[in-house]
Amino acid sequence: MNEGDLEKLAVEELLREAKRGRERAKDMGPAGWDKCPVPPANKRFLINTLASQLSDKNRQQRSERKKSDNDGPSSSSPSTNQRRATARSSSTGKSRTHHDADSASRKKDRHRKSQQKRNLFITLKSQIKKGQIKKSE
Secondary structure, three states, X not given: OOHHHHHHHHHHHHHHHHHHHHHHHHHHHHHHHOXXXXXXXXXXXXXXXXXXXXXXXXXXXXXXXXXXXXXXXXXXXXXXXXXXXXXXXXXXXXXXXXXXXXXXXXXXXXXXXXXXXXHHHHHHHHHHHHOOOOOOO
């Protein structure tokens, strides 16, 4: 960023702060021009905490689902040895990556997790805009 861009951003931030002060002054009088003495929320901490809680919840749900799947007899899913045997190529005799199905599910998990983080970030951003969460500096 060059100096002109930085100056422009600084002016915009000052104008935003003045606008916030004016709105506070409407509600609270002259004392509204002073900044709030309460420190703003630590957004990074909140995002990490919420994301870990979501992942813990999902992990618990998956383990419960596995337990319920393992409780009932399931002849439709092949055993691990059968899956590994089908992963061998009959023409070359060499092993293909028997992780093909696993890697697809890992990709889906990564995509789902990144989507959850994006959604969480968007939610937090909207809450900050609405004033439900104070913006950290």
